Amino acid sequence: MARLVMIISVSLALFHLITSFTGPLVTLQHRALHTGVVMALVFLLYPSRKNAPQTRATIIDFLLAILSIATIVYIFTDYMGIVNRAGLPSQNDIIFSLLMVLLVLEGGRRVVGNGLTVLCTLFLLYAYFGPYLPRVVAHRGYQIDDIASYLYLTTEGIFGTAIGVSATYIFLFILFGAFLNRTGMGQLFNDSAMAISGHTAGGPAKVAVVSSGFLGSINGSAIANVVTTGSFTIPLMKKTGYSKNFAGAVEAAASVGGQILPPVMGATAFIMAETLGMPYAQIAIAAIIPGILYYMGVLTVVHLRAKKLGLKGLSRKELPRMKDVLKERGHLLIPLIILIYMLFGGFTPIYAAAWAIISTVVISLLRATTRMNLKGLFRALEDGTRSALGVAMACAMVGIIVGVASLTGFGLKMTSAILILGNDTLILTLFFTMIASIILGMGLPSIPTYIITSSMAAPALVQFGVEPFVSHMFVFYFGILANLTPPVALAAFAGAGLAGGEPNKTGFISLKLAAAGILVPYVFVYSPEMLMQDAxxxxxxxxxxxxxxxxxxxxxxxxxxxxxxxxxxxxxxxxxxxxxxxxxxxxxxxxxxxxxxxxxxxxxxxxxxxxxxxx
Structure with missing residues (x-):
């Protein structure tokens, strides 16, 4: 079982690495292959329920994995037929379409959770029962066959933009993060932060903020960042004297902030660049001041809390020396420098990420403590694929939501509703757009959150003459902060779990720490100069x-x-x-x-x- 999972995982990782140089397959085929293999792995690795076997797949799991592969085979074997029958699906088309929708819902339920699964189901019901709904959201309604085939046989549904970015940018950057992790980059960030700020008042909390910010910008997952960095920083914070709720909140707020911190911004900047037709470098530069303000806010609260409670830092004897840290692992910064140089030098993000991965392997050979052997190489490929499963399934599920919204015109209806609530006033429209973005972002990773909020909430601001880029940044910020907003604050809940704190209390403290992230988006709407636009x-x-x-x-x-x-x-x-x-x-x-x-x-x-x- 372990070998089977490793073979599939490594094969998928190598496929994405190779196609980053050769170019992807035909769009529908490339996205279908990515989705089908990801679903097969999800069914093999994630049990269907809590009382199911946790360490091995059941016969049903294997059957679902095989059916997932079958959805790929069908698209590859009858691709030209699917293209020629556009809008007029055959019986087989309908069968595989229904199968794909059900597989995505079940796979997503296993790895992402019930929240997004329920939301997808509600959107599917909305597509079917449109004529019977209140006038403000009603539409003509669609048959089950039409809904399923639209979601499976086109690039507007499951195989839409969300899974498209998962199959290109997201996968490669998560893979890059896995390689960095295998070589000890996380240790480098932690040790560097300890050397810089560990001795100051409340030092361990500042270490959490700095290291989580850097790591979160690269790995693209706030929750994964909380778990990896928090397992080290949270016990230190509690040992220093911070309460368990505050310790979990610091880690959550710092990890979430990585998504808005250049240069990588959790890979969302690349999607924004593609969506808006802007150079990536322009988006990364624009995000510098807001990112600094966010972390200045978190660090200031952490410092003031330490002074208020009379907390001390760690003794110099307990801390590593910066000179020793850089001597031991400083060479691991070279792949990051290469990545940033290529991103700002005009290379595509996919090509830059691929070369960053290759350079990581080569650079790791410089010292025995970071060197990757063949086994480590395969483990990094497998780790990267496993880490990408949750985001990929979330993207596939988001494809259902965005597809239904496109099919029924729900996005336009939502924009109209926000404008009506805003009563033709920009500040009220901003407020209701913020609320919509937080609700849409609850329980979602950052990238699917941005895709949903930018397509459903951002257009309301454009109606007021707000620049598209500014409106996208506004909804992106609040979609990200949904990870800290009770009652569904996934990053805060992860921090509370590690710290042994109370989830909702941790969430509200996280919001206080991230207060700058709430205030700043309003400011750059009224004054785009903060985003270095025309100033x-x-x-x-x-x-x-x-x-x-x-x-x-x-x-x-x-x-x-x-x-x-x-x-x-x-x-x-x-x-x-x-x-x-x-x-x-x-x-x-x-x-x-x-x-x-x-x-x-x-x-x-x-x-x-x-x-x-x-x-």
């Missing part, structure tokens, strides 16, 4: 400086501490200062600086009085 260097620098100060003021207001505890009046003043500082403009900046100066001066005076009283 000179001086304006960008001024916006960055005042926004950073504003984010720090927001963290102080939320934590209620600077040099000493703040009363509610000073917290309100600090919050107002944060909002006006983040909003670009000379007047707003001046008001914000004055208000923030009042808070700082009051704290200094209070600290002096307390010192004198103690003396």
């Amino acid at each position: 000179d260097a001086l304006s960008i620098l001024l916006i960055a400086i005042t926004a950073i100060i504003g984010v720090m003021a927001l963290a102080i207001a939320l934590e209620g501490y600077l040099l000493e505890n703040l009363n509610w009046v000073l917290r309100v003043i600090s919050a107002i200062a944060a909002v006006v500082l983040v909003i670009p403009g000379m007047l707003s900046d001046a008001i914000g600086i004055v208000l923030f100066a009042i808070v700082i001066a009051t704290q200094i005076i209070k600290r002096k009085r307390m010192t004198q009283a103690e003396a």
